[in-house]
Amino acid sequence: MPHVRISASRASASFSAPVDTAAITPTFFDGTYFSSAPDGSSTHNDNMGTHYLTGYSIPKWRYIYNTTLVALDLLTIIAASGIVFLFRPSAYAYVRGIGPGEYGIFSFLALACASWLISLYAARTYERHTMGEGYALYAKLLNAAFIDFIMLCTLGYLFHLSLPRSLNIFVPLVSLVLVIIERWAMRRALHRNRMKGEFNYPTVVIGSPEGIHDALEQLRQCPSVGYAPVAVCPVVSAKKEDDADQAQHLVSVPFAPANDSEARLKVLPLNSHLPQTAKRMKARTVLVADVLTRDSETMRTLSLAVESMGIELAMTASVADLSGADLHFRNDPSMPVVTARLTQYSAITRILKRICDIVLSAIAIILSSPIMLWVAYKVKREDGGPVFYSQTRIGIYGKPFTMYKFRSMRTDADKIKAKLAKERGIEDRFVFKLKDDPRVTKIGHFIRKTSLDEFPQFFNVFKGDMSLVGPRPPLPEEVARYGMLYSTRLLVKPGITGPWQISGRSDLTQKQSEYADVSYIQDWSITGDIAILLKTVVAVFKGTGSY
Template sequence: MSSLGGSLLHTNELNKDRPIPTGLTTQIPPLLKLLGNRSQLNYRPIAVCPIRINKTTGELEAEPDYDLMLSEVRKNWDEKLPIMRYDDNLVSRIATMGGQTVMITDILERFSDNLNTFALRMETMNLEIALTTSAADIAGHVTTLRNLQGLSVMTITLPQYSPAAMVKKRVFDIIVSTIAIICSSPFMLVIALAIKIEDGGPIFYKQERIGKNGKPFYIHKFRSMRVNADAYLEQLLKEQGQEMGARYKLKTDPRITRVGNFIRKTSLDELPQFFDSFIGTMSVVGPRPQRQFEVDEYDQVYATRLLVKPGITGPWQTSGRSDLNEEESRQLDVAYVQYWSILGDINYILRTVGVMLNPRGAY
């Protein structure tokens, strides 16, 4: 095994065979002792992050007994290791510390959302996952099982998140966006004139959305609604018996202009987003960007859609759009994060052209 520049130890509360201190549900201390005695394994811990499973929600959370954890770490490792808190910023902190591998000291429940979403968060940042137990079932991941001095270590990776693959994705976005901007320029000019002639208002509409890793950005569209349409949204939703949320949709929306109705049905209102893709705030293909109040409703599985850049088109646009129910829409977005590829993106683009020519589910 080649030497690693750094490892992060991460744990859950399973593996009951090894003794653990009273009050802790972690196997970190025994593993630290094992790694200290077997330096030939070439894993050098740089931090630990103890977690447990919340018995009420079933989700992962930080281990609360910091002092006891610190005491046990110092007993089993000569050097001082920082203890990291499990939260939404964990991945960025690992990257800042120079970590290369996240080692899970005991297996998470097979087929569980906890294991799948945790692995996705790490692997989309090109961090390797190492499991010190028998192989877990993680579809779509490249797995390698090594036996090192009697210790079985399985590593899992998603090859589409390697640095080389991400460069290809960015180059693909630039090329496709450039071609789209050039080819659609005559259509964009006609649309701009039509919008201006209809009511004299602004041609473009921009709105803050949430992008990759929860970073806000502005999305750009051709304006398809009356001026100041956002101010009327909450009132209209109440009139139709809906609430502001992640899946509201107005089938009859009086805010839409005549030109707007046409460009929305044909998705021509999305053309300015190729400029967003060109500059890198969006990708050509990916989950659609949503607003902060919608993101606030995400559960841990659906939140994985924020691990990639939002797209101009994607699985939702080519699979029924607004006619999909909430569960179907979420499954498509999460599946894209785990299985995307350049060939898959090309397929979505071709399918999008078909949807534009024969729109359905668009309102």
């Protein structure tokens, strides 16, 4: 009997076993697109009607939620206009005099409301999943405020309104502050509902059994993502031993649930019936955990079949994926090529980032000088040791530099580090942090909790060794243990703050810390950095994970 070798395409899980070749479905499409019931049985004889064949039925809760967002957004722009009028009576008098009676005020408010909603829409703040994006949401709101400023200036010029400059500038700025507060509150409300199992998208998870288990566990730990699994489709990649064809073949395999919640999920086969089966189960998303390759015929066919049903196709994207890049098709007759470009690594963007670092670090040094003098006095007074702690860290492209901090530990802290790591069983962790670290001094606990120990790093930023925002600056011994993917964090300057600091700091697992850093490398932007800086202020006041 011919055999095939089956392998799960994940580094953490692989196995081989002989399987009857008859079990292999050479392609995703088997000749029909008839629907299957959730148990896999054919239902093509029933009268399904066109409901299952066309259109995307938006969940009722999304209508209510998005309508609420639009209503609140209108209130923010009206409130912002009122606040500006209150502090700029001359602007109010000018706008009121544009038309008879109150015509000018109503005209301006109508213009401001339309411009604000269009700007928020153009910045993609109403799109699906936007409210679960974290600091990326606030970056989009910053973009919306900038777009609104441009629109108000343009519309005023086109219609000869000659609006006061204070309105064009301050209305978007005040609206930005109010909408950030509004979206924060709405995001918290959404997360609270999702913690209760509400406001989620029913999801079918496809992948190897191990990949499905991992995806289900991640979704359980992060309910704010918004995917509620209702079924799984376990498959593995298979290849005939005597087949020279390099095309990907997939075989459905049994699924052994790891707990009661997984046991309640339906198990579906991977075939052309899957999209209609998912639609019948009211699934809104098909999530690919692993195994399927992006360039395979199966993935391309599955994508068309799923999206034609109005169902979202999602993938647990590797941070090394090109999804964050701008793709361009070069239609050269001799060799068609698709090129990828990450716009944030252009020379102009890097220059702007450096200018921001110089200006903001200089301001920070000047304003924080009294605080730094007080901290220096307290550190020196406690044990008479040095005020600053200098350490060799690795910067952009692997270049070493000396990083400065206020000393928060005993003078013999480095000597007993290895002993403590061995006692606590964390010798393999990149980030060595202890909640009850006996090396930390009394004043050290305070300056760590408030992040005052990081203030001397503003000099590192001003010199150019670091940036205000970026991955945590690593030690040489940490870099020596980096894998291929994690080493990409050396492509940017390390930062005083970054996704690691605003996402839980030392409370994060090593895997979460690595993912946060590498995700930043792929997706950073100037507006995203501003959003991280704003969230850092909140993180410092909360003190989460700072020890």
